[in-house]
Amino acid sequence: MTFEILSRQQAILEASNELIATISLDQRLMYLNLAGRRMLGIPVALNLDLERIYVRNLHSLDVYQTINEGIIPQLITDKKTWEGELTFCDLKGEEFPSYLTIIPHLNIAGEILWITAIARDLRRRKIFESQQRLAVRVFESTIEGIMVTDGRAKIQQVNAAFTEITGYQPEEVLGRTPSLLRSNHHDKAFYDAMWESIAEFDRWQGEVWNRRKDGSVYLQWLSINCVRNERGVIENYISIIHDLSELRAKEAQIQHLVHHDVLTGLGNRHQLKERLNHAVRQAKSQGEELALLLLDLGHIQIINETFGHNWCDKLISEQSNKLLDLVGDADTLVRVGADEFALLIEDYESIHDITQLADEIKQKLQQPVAIDDKQVTLSPSIGVAFYPEDGEDTDTLLTNAQTALNEAKHAGRDTFRFFDHKMSDEARKLLKLEQALRIAITGEGLSLHFQPKVQLVDQQVYGVEALIRWQHPELGALSPAVFIPLAEESGLIVEIGAWVVQEACRAMVRWRDAGLVLPRVAINVAVQQLEQKEFPVWLNATIKNYGLSVDCFELEITETGLMQNELCALSTLSELQEKGFRIALDDFGTGYSSLSYLRKLPLSTLKIDRSFVVDMGSDDISLSIVQTIVQLAHNLKLDLVAEGVEEETQAMQLLAMGCQQAQGFLYYKPLPELELIKLLKPC
Numbered sequence: 001m002t003f004e005i006l007s008r009q010q011a012i013l014e015a016s017n018e019l020i021a022t023i024s025l026d027q028r029l030m031y032l033n034l035a036g037r038r039m040l041g042i043p044v045a046l047n048l049d050l051e052r053i054y055v056r057n058l059h060s061l062d063v064y065q066t067i068n069e070g071i072i073p074q075l076i077t078d079k080k081t082w083e084g085e086l087t088f089c090d091l092k093g094e095e096f097p098s099y100l101t102i103i104p105h106l107n108i109a110g111e112i113l114w115i116t117a118i119a120r121d122l123r124r125r126k127i128f129e130s131q132q133r134l135a136v137r138v139f140e141s142t143i144e145g146i147m148v149t150d151g152r153a154k155i156q157q158v159n160a161a162f163t164e165i166t167g168y169q170p171e172e173v174l175g176r177t178p179s180l181l182r183s184n185h186h187d188k189a190f191y192d193a194m195w196e197s198i199a200e201f202d203r204w205q206g207e208v209w210n211r212r213k214d215g216s217v218y219l220q221w222l223s224i225n226c227v228r229n230e231r232g233v234i235e236n237y238i239s240i241i242h243d244l245s246e247l248r249a250k251e252a253q254i255q256h257l258v259h260h261d262v263l264t265g266l267g268n269r270h271q272l273k274e275r276l277n278h279a280v281r282q283a284k285s286q287g288e289e290l291a292l293l294l295l296d297l298g299h300i301q302i303i304n305e306t307f308g309h310n311w312c313d314k315l316i317s318e319q320s321n322k323l324l325d326l327v328g329d330a331d332t333l334v335r336v337g338a339d340e341f342a343l344l345i346e347d348y349e350s351i352h353d354i355t356q357l358a359d360e361i362k363q364k365l366q367q368p369v370a371i372d373d374k375q376v377t378l379s380p381s382i383g384v385a386f387y388p389e390d391g392e393d394t395d396t397l398l399t400n401a402q403t404a405l406n407e408a409k410h411a412g413r414d415t416f417r418f419f420d421h422k423m424s425d426e427a428r429k430l431l432k433l434e435q436a437l438r439i440a441i442t443g444e445g446l447s448l449h450f451q452p453k454v455q456l457v458d459q460q461v462y463g464v465e466a467l468i469r470w471q472h473p474e475l476g477a478l479s480p481a482v483f484i485p486l487a488e489e490s491g492l493i494v495e496i497g498a499w500v501v502q503e504a505c506r507a508m509v510r511w512r513d514a515g516l517v518l519p520r521v522a523i524n525v526a527v528q529q530l531e532q533k534e535f536p537v538w539l540n541a542t543i544k545n546y547g548l549s550v551d552c553f554e555l556e557i558t559e560t561g562l563m564q565n566e567l568c569a570l571s572t573l574s575e576l577q578e579k580g581f582r583i584a585l586d587d588f589g590t591g592y593s594s595l596s597y598l599r600k601l602p603l604s605t606l607k608i609d610r611s612f613v614v615d616m617g618s619d620d621i622s623l624s625i626v627q628t629i630v631q632l633a634h635n636l637k638l639d640l641v642a643e644g645v646e647e648e649t650q651a652m653q654l655l656a657m658g659c660q661q662a663q664g665f666l667y668y669k670p671l672p673e674l675e676l677i678k679l680l681k682p683c
Helices: 003-017 036-041 059-077 122-142 160-166 187-201 246-258 269-286 301-308 309-326 352-365 394-410 425-440 482-488 494-514 535-545 567-577 596-600 610-615 620-635 648-657
Strands: 019-023 029-032 082-089 095-106 111-120 144-151 155-156 203-211 219-230 234-243 291-297 330-333 340-345 369-371 375-376 380-385 417-418 448-454 460-472 476-478 520-524 553-558 580-586 604-607 639-642
Touching: 019 036, 019 122, 029 036, 029 309, 036 111, 059 082, 059 095, 059 111, 144 160, 160 234, 187 203, 219 246, 219 269, 246 620, 269 330, 269 340, 269 380, 269 394, 291 330, 291 352, 291 394, 301 309, 301 375, 309 330, 309 340, 309 352, 309 369, 340 352, 352 380, 352 417, 394 417, 394 535, 417 596, 425 460, 425 482, 425 494, 448 494, 460 482, 460 494, 476 482, 482 494, 494 520, 494 535, 520 580, 535 567, 553 567, 604 620, 610 620, 610 648, 620 639, 620 648
Parallel strands: 380 417, 460 520, 520 553, 553 580, 580 604, 604 639
Antiparallel strands: 019 029, 019 111, 082 095, 095 111, 144 155, 144 234, 203 219, 219 234, 291 340, 291 380, 330 340, 369 375, 448 460, 460 476
16 A cells, blocks of 8 residues: 555545544543544543553543453454444543444454544533423423424424314324314404514514314414525414413403402402593593592491401491492492592482482481491591583592582581682691691601511511601601602602612612621602603713612502503613512502503512402402412512501411511501611621
8 A cells, every 4th residue: 555545535534523442452542633632621632552541541431341341341242343432431431332343353364453443522412402302391381382384384292281272183284284273363464463473573472362172262462583594585384372361361360359459348549449440431522420429437436446357347338238229230430448438420400410419329328227236327528520610521520529529527526518619728738738848848847667578487577668657747646648649649759769769779878888698678759750761871970979779679560650651651661670670560450451561661669559458358359369460470470578467367368368478557656767677687
C-alpha cells in the first residue's frame, strides 16, 4: 500500500465525527482519532506509545466488567463484529452514552490480531429523545385540547383532552378537517377574518362556539398557530382549545350570588344600581317619572345584640316578605344594608300613589313580629326621592333619597319624608368637614394604623395593611367610612394617598433603623390615583428615595373603583407590575364582573371580602362563594387573604379550604405603630 493511500486513509479517519480506535489484545489503545480524543478528553499531543491508556481507563467499573468478561470473550470466540450501547467515561470521569461497534481483525489463520472500536456519541440523541418524551407527556396530560393539522388543514393528531372536550376519539377525526366541529353560530365573515389574521400574523386567538360529538354547543377559547418549514411554507397548524363552559357556569353562579342578598333572596345594592341606571335612561328617553324609596327597619342593632344574629336574621326575612306582599311585579325591591331596603317604582299615576304606598309600608312594618316566643315592634323610617325633580342621575337620586331617609330618622322614626331641596344642613356639614380634611393633610390629625396579616397555620405575622385614621380637632376620632368617601368625591383622595405612601415609607425606615424585620406593607390605592399618569413613576421614585424596595409593598385596589375608569386603571396597574409591585384585588366577589377582571388584571393576590367570611359559617351560599374563590385563586396561582376573620371556626374552615393567610379581629385589630413594633421580629 503506497504512502499516498495511507495518508488518504489517515485523513479520512481524522475527519470522522465518530470515535475510531485501534486496540491491542491486551486492551491498550494503539491509535485514537481526533474525534475520539475530543470525546474522551485526551490531548492531541499525548503520545499513546509513551503514555499508555487501556480500555479499563475509559469505562466505569461495572461497564468494564461487562466488556472484559462478556463482550471480549464472545468476540474472541465468535470472531464477529459486536454492536450495542455502552457508556464511556472521559478522563475527567464524566460519563456519556455511545453506540459502540467492535470489529475484530484476523490473520490468515483466523486469529485476532487487533480490534477496531467505532463509537458514536449519543448525548444529543438522548437529550432529543428526552425532550420528545417530555413533549409527548405534556401533549397527553395538558387540560387544554390540542389539535395538529397539516398545511391543508387535515387533522393529523389530537390529545386526550381534545377527546374529553369534543367527545371525538382520535380515529374519528384523523384525516378530516376541523369543520366537523362547527356549530354554525358564526357567519362566513367571522371565519374569513380568522384566516386573514392567520395569513398575516401566523396566529389567531379568540372565543369560538363549537359543537361536540353529541350535538351540544359549547364556548371555547381557541388559539391557532402556524408552523412553517425552512422555505416559509406552512407545514402544520396547531390549535389549542380551552373549554370555557365550566368557567362561564361558575361566573354565572357567582354573578347571581353577588347580585342577590343571601338572607332574603332579594336583589342587593349592585342590582339596584343596575336597575336604577336602566330605569333612569329609559325614563329620560321617554319622558317618564320614577320614585325611589329607601326603608330602614329601625333599631336592628339593638335587637341583634339582645336576641342574637339568628333571631335577627329571621326578623329581617319576615319583614322582607311583608314588603314583597306590598310591591308590584314591575317594582324592584332590594336589600341594600343590614336593615335597609330600597324600592324602585317605575309605574305610578301620581305622588299620592307613592304617599299611600309609603304609609302602607310604614304601617305594615310597625306591626308586632313574634318569632320563637319573642316579640318586637319596629320603628321604620322611609325616605323618598323622585326622578327627575330630585335628581337626574342615579347617584343624585340615591343621595337625595338617603337624605330624605336621614330626615325621617331625625324626626323620630315611624314616619316617611320626601326629599326637600332645603335639606342643606347636611351639605354644609360635609363642606366644613372637607375643609378640615384639607388642613389635616398638610398639618396634623392624620395617622396610620397597621392591621397585621397572619399565616393561618401558625398565626405568624407576615405583613400589615396600612389604614389611615383622622383625629378631628372638634369631632374626635372619625371613621374612614366617614371621610374617605368625602375625600373621593372632593378629589382629596389623591393627596391622602400620597400622604399614606410617604408615612408608610417613613415608618418602615424607622423599623429598619431599629433592627426589625420589615413586613410587607399593603397600601390601598384609589382609582383617582391610578388615573394619574405619573403615579407609577412617582411611587417608584418615592420608595427608592427612602432606600426601600418595591418588594416591601403591595398595592390594594377594589374592583368597584376600577369600573369607574377601567382602561386607564388597567394600563397604570400593568406599568406598576412591570416595576415589580405586587397587586392585590380587595373585596373580591362584591363587584359586577370579578371573573372577567381576573383575565385582565396583573394580580398577585385576591382578598376575600369580609361579608362572605362572616356569613360562611351559617350560610351555605356564602360558604360556596368562598370555596369557589379559593379554588379560582389556586388555579390562577394567586395568593389569597381572607378579610374579617373574627372566629376560630372561620379560621379553621378557611385553612381546610386551602386559604393560607388572613386578617381580622380574631388576631389583631388595626394597631398604632408603637403597638405594631412589639410584634415585629429583630433582624
